[in-house]
Amino acid sequence: MKISDCDPLQGRRLQVLSPEGKADPELLPEFDDESLRRIFGQLLMGRLFDRHCMALQREGRLGTYAPVEGQEACQVGSVLALAKGDWVVPSFRETMAAICRGVPLETIFRYWMGSEEGSRIPRELRFLPVSIPVGSHTLHAAGMAMAIQYKGEADAVLCYFGDGATSEGDFHEALTFAGVRRAPVVFFCQNNGWAISVPRSKQCAAASLAAKGVGYGFPGIQIDGNDPFAAYLATRTALERARSGEGPTLIEAVTYRLGPHTTSDDPLRYRENAEVEKMRALEPLVRYRQFLKQRGLWSEAWENELAASHQARIEDAARRAESAPPPTPESVFDSMFAALPAHLARQRSELLDALKEG
Amino acid sequence: MKISDCDPLQGRRLQVLSPEGKADPELLPEFDDESLRRIFGQLLMGRLFDRHCMALQREGRLGTYAPVEGQEACQVGSVLALAKGDWVVPSFRETMAAICRGVPLETIFRYWMGSEEGSRIPRELRFLPVSIPVGSHTLHAAGMAMAIQYKGEADAVLCYFGDGATSEGDFHEALTFAGVRRAPVVFFCQNNGWAISVPRSKQCAAASLAAKGVGYGFPGIQIDGNDPFAAYLATRTALERARSGEGPTLIEAVTYRLGPHTTSDDPLRYRENAEVEKMRALEPLVRYRQFLKQRGLWSEAWENELAASHQARIEDAARRAESAPPPTPESVFDSMFAALPAHLARQRSELLDALKEG
């Protein structure tokens, strides 16, 4: 598969799995059955984890949460293409990617439950914590790729962001820097159709976001974002380009945010349910289940068993996250600097004294 | 002339006047001889004014100055396409455009001599003062165009900026907003090859800056920036598009900065003189002189006479600028707000008292 076969300026979009779950035999990557089933397992895990977060939030046991429902495929597929040494720079809706990369479920829960412990992701996983200021983290990815390049290492950086993020100046600067330096980074846009209430069409007048690549001197490719194989192929190809010194790639994965923007959001205020229902038919889990079925790799019993074991893992992690000790007052200060400066030490005592007094 | 005839993605560049001064008869706009000569007069005025600023600066009579030498043609040509009601939003190297638009020479001098009076440009001229923070003013142009659109007026906005400015996030946001709103604005990039010491090739990996348009959903066009007719045609067409509700256009005028970045700069530190000499052969004044000569519209005597009268006007304006009264201490405070708040009134007295004491 070549990126240039899918020139977005020609209106091409990479798709391996049709909405009916039929795979393009020329493009289908060579995965064994076990791997093909594992992909389903991941998609399902993402879906269940997401639902659990939503449920916990409604019970007041978890804070504002940004659900990933509908976008699982492009996250699963792209993470699958990563090598161990590659770095992932997520935005805030990459729960599925985090799970695939091995970030402990408990840690993910703790983030959304409102604890800094949820950003304490072991460095070895090479998965950065959530980044809330939209678009700002794309620059970090560019800089990390420049660092890798400088050190002469073979790793690459995969950076996720949304369609809305492409409007931010930082996104532009990230692509500009990465393009000029031919840095080993893959810019992965999950165009889920919406930035809160703003539809893609009001975000940017360009026919496709992938077309933006040409303005930075590197290729852009649009893919079906509900197709894990398309995401896998495009990311793999882009990572190869990155590693071989050919520079960045912009991937636009066209997917759909089936849920609300976050648990604080009511999408009925700005979009028709009919649209959501239409898109639900195209969603990745349904499609991938069809695909497995057609290959004889799926049974209801198998899925139920999988779901049950996933659910148990999820609930166990949630329990551990909930029963973790609350933050100490000291923790407000102690990680601010490598060594605590005098004025912070004083403020810390002030707080401790106040708490002691009761 | 159609913008789409010059698709930058096809590597096309609009040129009417060849470097030898030969005009493409199909493209040459219908100007009478008087108008054709007036264009030369303006180019010459720009050149002389620029040189005078450089000279005054060397004598310590003017502050840091950003010379326009080499870039006169695209400024003259684009201003020529403007209607009276259109707005101009310059960067800091649009001295030529300012002169063409009727900004008093004295005012321009005063700006570079270090006085706020140099930004007191009569509103009727619809020419904004210099904007120093690179790229930031492109957003103002977008917003002004949105205001015009909101009011249902027929004016358009012409915004100048450099190749370096296209790397700033604000530039990206300006094009994004203008594109989505289909605002009546023309983004006019003077790609003069350099951003201080950084060559265009290190600014952005895109093959052309004009190609960036596609990322914002509107056309980009690359033109020969040393050709006033190309600038005129492209700007006129873009302004027509703007007025008819078709939205923005990005024009990339490929020109060359023959002088230093500013009077504080020594370009020999970062570029070969050979490059400058090569580009000098392509510069607009020489080329346009050839064009007039070939049409029998030029004589040395005429140019000399013109130069002398221009020079007299320039020196007169410089004299008036130099002999203008210095700023008063009150002027530091009095335009901060429509009404002076108490704390500023107090600070003002403080200063006046200090000065009185001597």
Place this chain on the structure above:
Amino acid sequence: MAQMNMVEAINLALREEMERDPDVILLGEDVGKEGGVFRVTEGLQQRFGENRSIDTPLAESGIVGCAFGMALLGLKPVAEIQFMGFLYPAYDQIISHVGRIRNRTRGVYSAPMVIRMPYGGGIHAPEHHSESTEALLAHTPGIKVVIPSSPADARGLLKSAIRDPDPVLFLEPKRIYRAIKEEVPEGEVLVPLGKARRVREGGDLTLVAWGAMVREAQKAAEELAGQGIEAEIIDPRSISPLDEAAIVESVKKTGRCVVVHEAPRTCGLGAEISALLMEQALLYLKAPVERVSGFDTVMPLPKGEHFYLPDLRRILRGARKVLEF
């Protein structure tokens, strides 16, 4: 007159001003169809159309820079930044252009615009959603900065801000968006910019607080009153320009002052108020002016938020400190 919370009062002010002046125009992320993530602009797009309540692309510098361009041509844009934590990408536009244009053009151009945003902590919001960096704005020349602490003030101040010929940053303490209901007048009842409100009278010490901290100061004052100590509460309402006279006058009377704010302490507005009292009231001070504030740390995530924000306990401690000095 009707009972309203602050969200409703701000919405009312916007509607009234949009009705009064066709040049008033809203723009921001999600302000239109959705009516804002806090519903502050609810119904205004439906009422005034898509051209007067513009859903912009997701770019804060773009929002402020475009609003500035609109203001240059005589419109009166009211831009919304979705949360104060996302104002920073637009800070360059504010300090380099919005606050300068009148002075640098000697009045040929001006920027009659408002930039509104939810402000402050206390609602268990996600990272970056609880910022209170008003001191950056107070340090920025050429702009006014307003922070209401009640629905009626919010309406009256916002109307003044929209009509002001100069740019106004309007910070809305989201913690009390819906927490306080009061009678809010309609019609031409404006609250002037630059004038403090004496929220409570008292002779024993002065509490200076703004935004959501006014309510905390009120709780502390009630507690103190129970102990026979009468606290005066001054809410500056405009932090730039600051009603220095009102603060100085109160502290000259009480001799004791506690400034309460959510922002980090160092170089916060509390420092400025302390310095003002140093300059204008030193001889009347019976104790050092005390700052009860956020710490010079990152605002903790929700589970630690209560450690960070000044609360009754910490304000009372501060009061005791100045009373027992």
Place this chain on the structure above:
Amino acid sequence: MAQMNMVEAINLALREEMERDPDVILLGEDVGKEGGVFRVTEGLQQRFGENRSIDTPLAESGIVGCAFGMALLGLKPVAEIQFMGFLYPAYDQIISHVGRIRNRTRGVYSAPMVIRMPYGGGIHAPEHHSESTEALLAHTPGIKVVIPSSPADARGLLKSAIRDPDPVLFLEPKRIYRAIKEEVPEGEVLVPLGKARRVREGGDLTLVAWGAMVREAQKAAEELAGQGIEAEIIDPRSISPLDEAAIVESVKKTGRCVVVHEAPRTCGLGAEISALLMEQALLYLKAPVERVSGFDTVMPLPKGEHFYLPDLRRILRGARKVLEF
């Protein structure tokens, strides 16, 4: 030891640190081939190659954001912002990421980086080229802020900044870039961050000044000495964290203090120092702490610059005010 001006001293520090540690890497607009618009990085690209002295595209948020990304992976980037007036587009990166990463990840990640920039006025520079908004940075949690006032300090502080495990903003008073020459040590002579320098001893009043204002304070002190008044001068050198003890100790001794800075007065660092003295030295004060500062206006263009910047005359006035109180 050699006689050097500040530009040379900073250049030396960069060269030495780049030699010492291959992870130190420069980036910024025009820093490479040209060696910076003030020649501070002159010769370093030639010496260390294009990959260690990177000419970036023209985008400040890009420079800081990429430097941050580099720092996350263990490099020690030294980013240059061409003038402080162009730092603002990068402010979001600084407050939202650079200053937060260690705390928000509980130390899993950190940002050992330096952001250098020419700072302050006094050289008749064009608009936006004379900014001194250090207070914004002092108010920002999680970063350190350093301002040298002499060549030797510049070298020693920059070396400490580069080696510091946390992010340091390094503000270079360009007015004295070439104005002062002094002996600058080579080798492992570091100046610790967070420690003030007593520039001059005296018992009658304390002048607190930093950057180019130290020289102005020195002139004032000499003038006062002629009148038999001995001023002590404290240069904090690091404004964040601030060496509070050094300032407080001096003012406890002298009882009188004038803070001198170029920045606008309101919410400037002068306010913080005044507030600190309020809190920690009130009973030792013989007069209110006086602020001699820039005004709350836009810095005037060159022809009016002298009205704005504190000078000998205004510092002496301030001194007289506290002495005659």
Place this chain on the structure above:
Amino acid sequence: PAEAEPEAPVAVLPADRKLAEELGVDLVGVKPSGPRGRITAEDIRAAAGAGEARTEAPRE
């Protein structure tokens, strides 16, 4: 300070205010001799020395 009538503010350096407290001098009664109507340490010491008479001193 609970029951006290609101006193007219008296101008005095904080340190001197402390001194008055230590010496048991009620500042309201002290005649100021310092610049701009300020009570000085000497004023306070004098008032303390004057013993009982101090509280009856007339106000400015």
